[in-house]
Amino acid sequence: MDKVLRVGIAGLGTVGASVARLLGAQAKDLAARTGRAIRIAGVSARDPGRDRGVDLSGAAFFADPVALARSEDIDVFVELIGGEEGAARASVTAALQAGKSVVTANKALLAKHGLELAQLAEQTHAALAFEASVAGGIPIVKTLREGLAGNSVARVYGILNGTCNYILSRMELEGLSFAECLADAQKLGYAEADPTFDIGGFDTAHKLAILASLAFGVKLDADNISIEGIQDISLADIKAAAELGFRIKLLGVAQRTEHGVEQRVHPTMAPLSSPIAQVMGVTNAVTVDADAVNELTLVGPGAGGMATASAVVADIADIARGIRSAPFGLPVAHLAAAEKSPMQRHEGGYYIRLSARNHIGAAAAIAQRMAERDISLESIVQRRPGSDDSVVPVVLVTYATTETSVREALAAIVADGHIAEKPQVIRIERD
The missing domain is CATH 3.30.360.10 (Dihydrodipicolinate Reductase; domain 2)
Structure with a gap:
């Protein structure tokens, strides 16, 4: 069996404590599956004395997560601090610079600095793993x-x-x-x-x-x-x-x-x-x-201590096996700049709820404004007035059209003065 994989965990909240418990409970099976024992060698948290329901007496305590990330006594740094800046970013960067693999559940950090961190991981031949950052326990x-x-x-x-x-x-x-x-x-x-x-x-x-x-x-x-x-x-x-x-x-x-x-x-x-x-x-x-x-x-x-910990431990296990995937599927240099499709170009069906004023010609005028933008209506339902009989709820469902057409039609309807409240618009996602 290969030498022990030494893990450092920064952040011992609900998820961090759950990761520690899961690593302990599954230690024997994880060693058999990965070919090496996995041990928590260091931890960092705000309160070192708090009872977290797990024995961490064998792990060194670090007040500063960056110091833990740089420690020569760990091989993998697990960041569970949270936030796109501050200690989370500093410690993950320090770990990758030191050539240590990183596991994180921090979607905000990745959304803001993911490319920069992935590039750093490539340069130092470290893993950057983040299964827990999206949809908790789902391995998406x-x-x-x-x-x-x-x-x-x-x-x-x-x-x-x-x-x-x-x-x-x-x-x-x-x-x-x-x-x-x-x-x-x-x-x-x-x-x-x-x-x-x-x-x-x-x-x-x-x-x-x-x-x-x-x-x-x-x-x-x-x-x-x-x-x-x-x-x-x-x-x-x-x-x-x-x-x-x-x-x-x-x-x-x-x-x-x-x-x-x-x-x-x-x-x-x-x-x-x-x-x-x-x-x-x-x-x-x-x-x-x-x-x-x-x-x-x-x-x-999608959340919860053990579900998220499951994803974190899966990433640790991959690192123990020696798996090093490009974080985003391709090397950073091969990732394309996303050619953006503006929301105005979105095409699909729409649900529209209007509070139409209860006077002659309002419904016809609303339908006319839709027709002017080539919006075909799949259904139109006019409901009975509530306590205020001066306003009639009207629900429209359109066939596929564009965001621009819907917004222009509604702007014209508002300008006509035929509705009493801001229109409600919800897009329809077909199978």
Whole structure:
């Protein structure tokens, strides 16, 4: 058996402590599978005396994670600190500069500095592994980078944020408002006190940037992803979706188009018949459309200590075996600059909910504005007025059209004064 692989873990929160427990519990099997024992040689955390429910007495403690990263007593540095700058970036950089392999779950760090870190890993012949950075326990990174290496991917999309999926699921199943579901998510620890990063779609965007790079061989480009969150989704939208045969999900979508690679995050009407629509609660799911396998969907826990630790330990095991893959599937020099497809060029169906003023000619004027932009309507439903009979809810479902056409038509409808509130627009993602 080869010599022991010495691991240093920076960050002993829920995930870090779970990694330590899993390495201990699976020590014998991991040694048999990888051909070498794996031992935690060093740790770094804010509070050295805190009881984390795992015996770390055999590991040296480092107050400074950068010092741990540079230590000659470790072979692999595991970064579980979080954040795109500060200690996380400094320690990962230090480890790679020292020629030590790195395992991280930090999607924000990768989305911002992934190319720079991957290039550094190439220069020092170190591994940079990040299975845990996207969709927790779902092995989507290895699936795209290695399992589907013989495929040409047309589209990758999925539910990448458990907080948002939990909120939308509760709204549908229990008829609760967005605000009520968000408050419950915060009480249960699924959402932060400031939930903007999750519900605003930014967490999903970071993960999507990583998936797009792996799927299409392009450089990470999180700054050019079109992002919309779920904060404006109402119960009226949830109910209308069900009646129309859809379920609302916050999806991250990256796909090839004739104009380039389109990357977008937004609430989506997913057909009830699709696998992605069946995923409820905090669970994540990723679907890959590729030429050889057609459609492949992976479903599993997207967060949580043990699920994320499972992905971290899988990366450590690969390093123990001597596996060194190009972090994003190709050497950095071979990654193409993503030819961006602006959101305005997006083509597809749309769900549009309008609060039309209840006067003669309003509905006809709305339909006329749609026709002027060559938007064909698959259905139009005019509902009974609520407590305010001066406003009539109108739901439109379009056939495939462009984002530009929809936005121009709605701007004209607003200017005409026929609606009382801001239009609600949700894109439809067909099978």
